[in-house]
Amino acid sequence: xxxxxxxxxxxxxxxxxxxxxxxxxxxxxxxxxxxxxxxxxxxxxxxxxxxxxxxxxxxxxxxxxxxxxxxxxxxxxxxxxxxxxxxxxxxxxxxxxxxxxxxxxxxxxxxxxxxxxxxxxxxxxxxxxxxxxxxxxxxxxxxxxxxxxxxxxxxxxxxxxxxxxxxxxxxxxxxxxxxxxxxxxxxxxxxxxxxxxxxxxxxxxxxxxxxxxxxxxxxxxxxxxxxxxxxxxxxxxxxxxxxxxxxxxxxxxxxxxxxxxxxxxxxxx
Numbered sequence: 001x002x003x004x005x006x007x008x009x010x011x012x013x014x015x016x017x018x019x020x021x022x023x024x025x026x027x028x029x030x031x032x033x034x035x036x037x038x039x040x041x042x043x044x045x046x047x048x049x050x051x052x053x054x055x056x057x058x059x060x061x062x063x064x065x066x067x068x069x070x071x072x073x074x075x076x077x078x079x080x081x082x083x084x085x086x087x088x089x090x091x092x093x094x095x096x097x098x099x100x101x102x103x104x105x106x107x108x109x110x111x112x113x114x115x116x117x118x119x120x121x122x123x124x125x126x127x128x129x130x131x132x133x134x135x136x137x138x139x140x141x142x143x144x145x146x147x148x149x150x151x152x153x154x155x156x157x158x159x160x161x162x163x164x165x166x167x168x169x170x171x172x173x174x175x176x177x178x179x180x181x182x183x184x185x186x187x188x189x190x191x192x193x194x195x196x197x198x199x200x201x202x203x204x205x206x207x208x209x210x211x212x213x214x215x216x217x218x219x220x221x222x223x224x225x226x227x228x229x230x231x232x233x234x235x236x237x238x239x240x241x242x243x244x245x246x247x248x249x250x251x252x253x254x255x256x257x258x259x260x261x262x263x264x265x266x267x268x269x
Contacts, residue, residue, distance in 0.1 A: 002038050003087040005048035007067060010055035013121065014064070023127040025049040030113075030129045037106065037157040038088055053128070057109040060119050062098055070094045088157065088232065102157070107185050107230040110159040114189055114224060115197060133224065136163040140170050142242040150240040154184070154229035162240060164223040166215045174214035174223055177245060178207050180238035183231030189224045190214070 009022045029046025032039075041048030058066050070087075073094050079085050092102035112118070118125050135148045142150055142164070152160055164174060178186055188200040188209045200209050211223050229236040 001084055002041050002048040002051060003070075003091075005041050006051040006055055007071070009049050009052035010059075010067070013056075013124075014059075017121065020124060020127060022049075022052055023124070026053060026127075027129050029053070031132050033110075033131060033159050033161075034134065034152070034154060035158055036155045038086070053113075054106075054109055056118070056120070057112055058105065061105070061108070062095070062100070066094065066098065069097070103230045106157050107228050110226055110228045110230075111187060111199075114161065114226060131161050133163040134160040136165065138165040138167045138170075140167070140242055142240065144239065144241065151237065152227055153235055153237045154227070155234055156183075156229060156232045159226065159228035159230075162225045162227065164214070164225070164242075166217070166220050166222075170215040171242070172213070172215045174211040175242060176209045176211070176225060177241045177243065178202065178209065178238060179245065180227075181233070181236040183229050183233040183236035184238045185226075185228045185230050186238065187226045187228075189226070191221045191224065192219055193221050 009025060012019060012022050025043070025046060027046075028044060029050030032045045032047075035045055035047065037051060037054060039045060039047040043049055055067055070091055074085065074087070074090050077085055077090070088102060095101055095105055113131055116125055116128065118128070134152065135150060137146060137150070139146070144151070150162060152162075154160065164170075176188060180186065186202050186209065188211055190198045190200065190211050190213075192198075200211050202209050209225070214220055214223060225240065227238045227240075
């Protein structure tokens, strides 16, 4: 049912491009990204209706025919006792037939929502609202004791952003230490005042993303950390800190100050 509503809304703008009613469904989705892609239909949460933008991503990445292919695959399935057929496996199987997967596509979709590099309906991009971050920080260091705590637990195929703003107390280069379950994928974006964006990948061997030149007055607008549960697994958790976990907790052998001195050159860090 949710995919039926998402497809109906998406189709409106493909057939009647000048109407644009579908954009009114997006704010509730952008405010509720922590809910699963297939969350129940609701205008309050963006469930179903607001998920039409995932179809736009699919159509841009795989061609409009991918939406038809998903429905054609659904048509060959039987519905036991007239119950609703889960659509995520259907979408996944269709994408795998195109050399991709739902896991890969969903993460790319969440990335595009921040980059806003849409290739169709480009004159309407300004109608797509920004994702609302679940937490924003301008005081450093960011640790488990920060308010709100930089920790997220996400259901299947859900995501969130955390925003970091430069400040006099911010480090010159922003290190982000990430501890997460296997279903979590992360990516950091540095947005400059001129609107340009640079992406920074996770270093899997250290579990860190380092964003250089973060505290550059007047140049950096924000760093946004994308945290995405791009899997079918439930309750996937991610914890973020701007200092090593041992430093943040004050433990670890010789103590937090000792580790900070060894890692950064001064206990003041």
